[in-house]
Amino acid sequence: MKASIIVFPGSNRERDVGRALEKAGSHVSYVWHAEHELPIGTDLVVLPGGFSYGDYLRCGAIAARAHAMDAVRAHAAKGGLVLGICNGFQILCESGLLPGVLMRNEQVRFTCRFQHLRVEQNDTAFTRDYARHQTIKVCIAHGEGNYIADSETIKRLENENRVAFRYCNEAGIIGGAANPNGATNDMAGIYSDKFNVLGMMPHPENLIDALVGGMDGLPLFTGLNRAA
Amino acid sequence: MKARITVTLKNGVLDPQGKAIEGALKSFGIDGVGSVRQGKVFDIELGDLGQTQADDVLKQACEKLLANTVVENYHVETTA
Numbered sequence: 150m151k152a153s154i155i156v157f158p159g160s161n162r163e164r165d166v167g168r169a170l171e172k173a174g175s176h177v178s179y180v181w182h183a184e185h186e187l188p189i190g191t192d193l194v195v196l197p198g199g200f201s202y203g204d205y206l207r208c209g210a211i212a213a214r215a216h217a218m219d220a221v222r223a224h225a226a227k228g229g230l231v232l233g234i235c236n237g238f239q240i241l242c243e244s245g246l247l248p249g250v251l252m253r254n255e256q257v258r259f260t261c262r263f264q265h266l267r268v269e270q271n272d273t274a275f276t277r278d279y280a281r282h283q284t285i286k287v288c289i290a291h292g293e294g295n296y297i298a299d300s301e302t303i304k305r306l307e308n309e310n311r312v313a314f315r316y317c318n319e320a321g322i323i324g325g326a327a328n329p330n331g332a333t334n335d336m337a338g339i340y341s342d343k344f345n346v347l348g349m350m351p352h353p354e355n356l357i358d359a360l361v362g363g364m365d366g367l368p369l370f371t372g373l374n375r376a377a
Numbered sequence: 378m379k380a381r382i383t384v385t386l387k388n389g390v391l392d393p394q395g396k397a398i399e400g401a402l403k404s405f406g407i408d409g410v411g412s413v414r415q416g417k418v419f420d421i422e423l424g425d426l427g428q429t430q431a432d433d434v435l436k437q438a439c440e441k442l443l444a445n446t447v448v449e450n451y452h453v454e455t456t457a
Contacts, residue, residue, distance in 0.1 A: 207445055214442060243445065250448050253393045297391065297448070331391070 150175040150374045152193040155221065157182045157212045157240075162198035162354065166234060169354040170195070173370035182215040192377035193230040194221050196237030198290070198352060208251065208293045209239030218244050230274055230376060231346040235291055238338070238348035247341060247348045248306075249298030255331025259292040263362065264329060264351055266314040266337050267321055273340065274376040275347045276313065278368035284321040285365035287351045289329055294350040296332040296339070303333055313338035313347055378423040380435050383452045384444045385416035419443060423455075431455055 152175045154163050167177045170193075178188050187194065201212035212218070218240070225231050225246055233241040241247040254260060265286050268279040279285065298306070306312055314337040318327040324335045330350070338349030353366030386392050392414050399413035421438070423431050435453045444451040 206442070210442065210445065248447075250445060252391065252448070255391070255393055257393045257397045295391070295393070299447075331393075 150192050150377045151188070151190045152177050152195055152373075153180045153187050153191040154178070154195045154197055155180050155182055155215075155217050156197070157199070157201035157215065159201045159203055160197050160199035160236070162234065162236075162352070165352075166195055166197050166354040169357045169366065169370045170374070172357055173367065173374040175370070175374045180217060182212065182217045185216050185220060187217075187220045187224060191224065191229070193232065193373055194224055196221075196231070196233040196240050198235030198237060201236055201240065204293075207243065209236055209241075209243040212236075212240045213243035213245075222246065225341070225346050228343060228345050230373065231341075232275065232373070233346075233348040234352060234354065235294075235350055238350055239293065241346065241348040246346050247339060248302045249296055249339070251293050251350070252295040252297055253293050254291070254295050254329070259290075260294075260329045261290040262288070262329070264289040264337075265317050265319050265321070265327065266351060267317045267323060268314060269312050270310055273313070273344050273347075275340075275369055275372060277375065278372035282321070284317060284319070285368075286319075286356065286363050287353050287366050288355040288362070289351045291330070291350055294330040294332060296330075296336045296350075298333065306336070306339055307334065309342065311340040311342070311344070312336050313340055314349060314351070378426060378431055378455055378457060380421045380423060380431065380453060380455045382419040382421065382435065382439060382443055383416060383454075384419070384439075384449050385452075386414055387448055387450055390448045417443075428455070 356366035
């Protein structure tokens with residue numbers, strides 16, 4: 150598996166996700182946003198977390214128009230895998246690779262804490278190393294994670310089983326106080342219509358080492374590593 | 378030529394910042410405030426363009442970057 154991580158001015162989680170990918174056995178390269186092409190043989194593109202362009206205008210809005218994103222769009226159109234985490238999810242929505250928008254958290258507060266998620270299905274390249282409806286513990290750290298879309302889009306995401314993860318509590322019960330930002334239907338991550346693009350607000354790359362909180366994020370990267 | 382572009386959230390889109398500002402105004406005892414919606418204003422200096430060309434450029438700027446038309450509306454005003 151060859152993974153290319155796109156680095157924007159203000160990205161700050163690229164090394165963490167790179168470490169997670171390497172731990173899973175993938176080869177990692179870092180690609181500056183001004184590049185017009187991805188490294189030859191790229192299987193997976195990762196848009197890391199951070200604050201690209203200082204979150205100016207709207208989170209991810211300026212990064213979504215970077216040269217490298219044209220190459221990412223072409224990669225996705227060919228069925229190539231794309232993973233956007235946190236700011237990367239915001240960039241995917243702004244670039245039109247995923248539908249909807251990530252609005253300011255309902256409580257108008259930046260939230261940084263452990264967060265449980267329910268894995269909605271395990272038949273995708275991203276979740277094959279999880280069990281269906283498994284509860285996993287990862288982290289969140291965002292101020293704009295409140296996923297919204299028009300009701301038609303929400304209906305389509307639900308009907309096509311394109312919700313990847315939902316916010317839940319430790320017992321696996323979805324919603325209520327476990328929803329950290331007001332996201333529609335407790336959506337923490339969604340897929341594109343061909344299931345090759347995943348955007349998610351939580352950080353699986355934080356939880357790949359028992360010494361720092363747990364290992365529940367690692368199966369996402371080992372699963373991806375087996376995809377190519 | 379100058380332009381002022383106003384970007385506002387579409388009706389029905391939740392605006393937590395507007396709500397927080399509304400709550401603050403009310404808590405300061407400023408009476409008569411119904412509701413608040415927050416938006417953005419961009420003041421743009423244009424080069425030597427005709428009106429039609431300017432309208433085109435500004436529409437492009439709005440659609441490509443300044444507004445996310447999934448949740449936002451934009452309004453353009455130009456002055457000589």
